[in-house]
């Protein structure tokens with residue numbers, strides 16, 4: 180046997196960390212400690228902050244888009260109103276068609292667009 184003692188020590192040291200082949204069950208330890216509860220959010224890393232900001236921007240953009248669509252819808256419903264044709268179809272007609280006759284696009288019944296809007300039932304009755 181002619182092993183250099185230094186080389187032997189290095190081999191031993193190298194195999195040291197991954198020692199103990201798991202032929203046996205690891206001993207159950209009773210000193211399992213739950214991680215301490217954190218009351219503060221861990222500080223965000225710069226990348227996470229960027230992602231959060233982008234997320235926030237997306238939300239804002241989506242809200243803007245929704246507001247815009249709502250506005251458009253309101254404008255559209257301002258120029259138009261819904262009437263009921265003689266056969267009961269709901270038809271949306273333009274304000275400018277008031278007092279004119281037309282045909283129901285669904286059942287082809289002729290009707291006259293009333294000049295005054297029919298009173299709408301308020302969606303929320305006053306309490």
Ligand SMILES: [Zn+2]
Pocket residue numbers: 264265266267268283284285286287288
């Ligand atoms: Zn109709």
